[in-house]
Amino acid sequence: MMAFESQGLGEDEALARLQTDGPNQLPDPDRRGVLRIVGGVLREPMFLLLLAGGGVYMALGDLREALVLAAFALFSVGIAVIQEYRSERVLDALRDLTNPSATVVRDGVRRRISSRDLVRGDLISVSEGERAPADAILRSGADVEIDESLLTGESVPVVKHPSEGQSALEAPGGPDSAASLYSGTMLVRGQGLAEVVATGPRSEIGRIGKSLRAIETEPTRLSRETRKLVAAAGFGAFLVCGLVVSILGFVRRDWLQAMLGGISVGMSMLPEEFPLVLTVFMVMGAWRISKAKVLTRRATAIETLGSASVLCTDKTGTLTENRMAVASVWIGGEASPWRSDAASQAERRVVDLGALASAPHPFDPMELAFHAEAGPALQAERSLVRTYGVSAGCPAMGQVWRSPEGERIAVKGAPEAVAGLCRFGDAERERVLQAVEQMATKGARVLAVAEAKVEPGPPQGDLAGFTLRFVGLVGLADPLRPGVAAAVAECQGAGVRVVMITGDHPSTARAIATEAGIAGGGLLTGSDLTLMSDAALAEQARGVSVYARILPEQKLRIVRALKAAGEVVAMTGDGVNDAPALKAADIGVAMGSRGTDVARAAADLVLLDDQFASIVAAMRHGRRIYDNLQKAMGFVIAVHVPVAGLAILPLMLGMPMFLAPAHIAFLEMIIDPVCSLVFEAEPEEQGLMRRPPRDPAQPLLSRRALAARGAEGVCALVVVAGVYAAGVSLGLDDGSVRASAFLTLVFSVFSLVIANRTFGSVGQAALRMNRLLGSVGAVVLAAVVAVMTAPALRELFRFGPLNWQGLAVAIAGGLVSLGLLDLLRRATRFRGARTSGVAA
Incomplete structure (x- = not known):
């Protein structure tokens, strides 16, 4: 057994124990490493479809197309991994913000180290105002009192006494725990040296933490709804993909082209944006909420x-x-509001005695309140002789002071305990307790104060040995x-x-x-x-x-x-x-x-x-995030209608394939940042905090909302299909028709973005500020211009030259799409979140 006067552990021994026992922190079984994140992303259907498309192009001898799809696949994986990895860093940020330090004696030298590096056998210094960094046995100390309410629920500090012989920790709150210090408990008085006996999961806190794993953490309703939407859409995409491959394979007898068409259809129908949107919204939501002084440990709780x-x-x-202040004083009759500059001599005496019954250099908020109001020269001519601490059977404490007039003891504590020490009769006790009740109704925590002259002779064993005189009650308020x-x-x-x-x-x-x-x-x-x-x-x-x-x-x-x-x-x-x-x-x-x-x-x-206000700010953010999530998910539903329609219709009508996997992958590079970043940055709706909470049984997108978003997608499909059919009927070459129709599709996609930015009308959406939309739009425009004008890219996407007439038709198509969407919303009397919180 190492005595407290030892030199402490050596650094080599401490390092060896750290490697054996692990760091002094609780394990996090939910944390995912990079390899686990990558593994999850590689199992995503869209990634597998991109790889399958690349494999088909390789079989067809088209190495360039295969490499393009592989590049798109790797780009998608990179974005997803970065976003997932950022969300996992939230917990690490919490550990960095809350990781305390400890003073340890090693090789005879005191030094400050991170508490996570503490090991069994370390000698640590504990002092007033600090939390115990690990489970330990107090080896030396004076006047040590610990607030163990975090473990026991008992707010009265517990007196601790050093022990050089105790080797194991006792259960908190027990009669034999007088030398035991528990990780996380607060020293409210005194200082000393303690020997660490348990760290991390082996501590008392760690054992309770392990029991939490028996409580299952349910997935949020939003997660369950998103899984159902993805599963339903994925199943439909799989069926249609299989149907397309079967029909084209048997009719055209070209199974590789049939597989390529089936992959295009599958990619066009698969709403792989749903998981991406959910991830980005939760990560960005956590970042925004952190600005309101709320750190998100589990991002999916934001929507809840x-x-x-x-x-x-x-x-x-x-x-x-959590800052006490003297609010009132009772010395008989009615309690008087405390005013330091207008207090009577008797009222001043009550508060001064409360300060004398407190630690000379306090940390406890109640004792700080007494000292803040006590006279500045109160202790100038006095010296502290002895302290009687709080015990389990007597929630009161006293201190003996010596002055030129002799020795006197000042006592403060729970009114019931002090009344007992003053040996009150039933009538006097009831009178005091009625005063306590009246003071408590005004929100005050009430303490009683008493005093006595200390007679010469051996020290008393406890406060019951004194003949105390009741002085008054003090009400301490914790301001709102x-x-x-x-x-x-x-x-x-x-x-x-x-x-x-x-x-x-x-x-x-x-x-x-x-x-x-x-x-x-x-x-x-x-x-x-x-x-x-x-x-x-x-x-x-x-x-x-x-x-x-x-x-x-x-x-x-x-x-x-x-x-x-x-x-x-x-x-x-x-x-x-x-x-x-x-x-x-x-x-x-x-x-x-x-x-x-x-x-x-x-x-x-x-x-x-x-702060409570931070919870309310987080709630406001949560509602805004959910609203924008509805808009983003609705946009994903709407935008996949024209994309899937343009992938399926030409194949079913015996026409050349309009959208190849490369086109759809390019569109996904547009759709992904729009549906995630742009919609996430949308400002909150009017009246956000003047509507009731969403009904937990209500789905993310109601049937009416799904039908409305599907109808919007059909509007865009009709416009783009019209441009495509007009070009074919006019006898334009296949490349020019594809270029004009594809550009119309891009403009129609942005029409769907504008229409879904708010739960109001298209006109209201156009007036809403969103700088990120402009930035993303500029990048997309640059990419489209490059694809339409650069010969190598134009050849890759099989686009013909686009003249000014084709450009004008595409722009007109986008405007027509926007106009149709506005008419559709007006016709369906779209209302949205201002009344129900759910898009129609």
């Missing part, structure tokens, strides 16, 4: 957040500032964060019910809820939940807006009850015991500043600033 119907939030640090009331009102205007869950006194909880605007619902306590069945709780949860005196483990029951009531639940939390509730919720939201690694690992989103 936009459809949340209940937002469950902590009080302390989320709705409030600026902007919380406005954010709550915005949620309620959006049809999202805000529910506050706290461990505070019911009266305090109700007062804070009222101040924040969380009103109009019932209140349940933790003891109420204990007596209720799950079915009864699910029924009651529909009308409850405040839960008080709630233990962390009861949050999971609340989440399950709300989900059983049909709600889409967002839940905030920071402690280890909050992790199961965070994972079970539809959207788990962890605290970045004061949360544990386990809570962050279980959550979908992490608040970097711990």
Whole structure:
């Protein structure tokens, strides 16, 4: 056993243990490496079709076409891998932002290292205001108190005593855990040296983290809907592709050309953009939401957040500032609001004694509040003699001070405990507790203050040995964060019910809820939940807006009850015991500043600033993302109609193949950035946060929306087919007809883009600003000009010379497409998201 005065581990031994045990961090089983990402992309149907087309061209002896398709395939793979890899970096960004450091003694020298590099046997320095970086045994220290609420739910700090003989960690909260420090717990008082005994997954937090894997993470509704759309379209493409190959093979007796035609048809019908759109929207959405101080751990939760119907939030640090301030003082009669410049001598005495009962250099927010209001010379002529810390059986603490007048002890703590120490009778005790209740109804946390003269003689063993005189009560308020009331009102205007869950006194909880605007619902306590069945709780949860005196483990029951009531639940939390509730919720939201690694690992989103308003900002982004996702998916449906039609119709009519795989691959290079990047950058619709959440049972695209998008695609197909048929009937050469019709198709594609940019009319879409659309349009125009004018590219795509008449016809075709789309929308009385949130 290594004693605390040792030189610590050597660097070589520490490195060897690090390689054996692994880093001091929780493993992430969901993380995907580059090879796994590449493997998933290589199994995509579009990639396989491109390779198949290249193989057919190789068989036909057309090496150039084969290489072009191979280049398109590699380009598609590269884009997809980069986008997927960026999404995997989100978790790494979280680790970089939240990875703490630790002071370790190695080779007799103290140094700061990353806490992930700590190993068993390391000697670490722990001090007030820091979190324990690993499970450890306290070897030396003075006045060490630990806040273990993240593990036990108990907010009262626990006194720790050094032990040189203890070798194993005891269970938190137990009678034998006086020397045990647990990873993630906060030192609120004292300092010392501790020996690390467990790191990473072997720590107490790590063991709880492992149990989270038993809770299955359900795929989001959007993911399930997208899979169904892709599966249905893929199955249809497979059937039509097989039919085309069979017909052409048997009729024309040219099976290689038949396979080439079938591949073209398959590529034209396969909506491979769906997974791409979903990936890009989630990655870009995570980036945009990060600007609102919300880090996205699981990007697919973004769309779920936009459809949340209940937002469950902590009080302390989320709705409030987690910064205590003296708000009121009671010395009998009515409690008086605290004003430092107008306080009476008796009121000043209560606050000064509260400061004397606090640590001389505090970290705890309550003790900081007492010191902020105490007289500046309070401790100038006094010296600290002895401290009596908080114990499990007595939630009060006292400090003995020596002054020229002698020794006196100042005590502060829970009113019930201090009343007991003052040996109150029933009547006096009831009078004090009534005052506590009245102060709590104003949102204050109430502490009692007492004092006594210390008689000469041996020190008392505990506070019960003193004859204490009750002095008064102090109400400490945690101010509401600026902007919380406005954010709550915005949620309620959006049809999202805000529910506050706290461990505070019911009266305090109700007062804070009222101040924040969380009103109009019932209140349940933790003891109420204990007596209720799950079915009864699910029924009651529909009308409850405040839960008080709630233990962390009861949050999971609340989440399950709300989900059983049909709600889409967002839940905030920071402690280890909050992790199961965070994972079970539809959207788990962890605290970045004061949360544990386990809570962050279980959550979908992490608040970097711990502010409620950031959740609401993320919700707004989520709704905008979902709207734009509807527009993008609708565009994909619409644009595949003319592409598939132009691939199938010439083959069925016995005409030369109009769209070869190279043409379709080129179109995909246009469609992909438009349907992903351009639609993702669309601004939000008017009234975004003045409409109710989307019905969870409502599909991404309704049948009416699918029919409307299909009709838009038919309009574009009719225009392009008309240009193609007119060219053939006029006796133009095949290359010129193909060039003019293909350019008309490109313009029609952009007409579909404009029409689908908003849930309003085409005229409204034209007025919306989107700089990315202009950039993408310029790149596409340059590519089209190159294809139409460069001889080598023109030959590759089998285009003939395009004269000004052909160009004019193509531009006119694009304008006609746009006009038809506007008429179609007016005819179908298109409304969209301003009323229902769903494109018609």
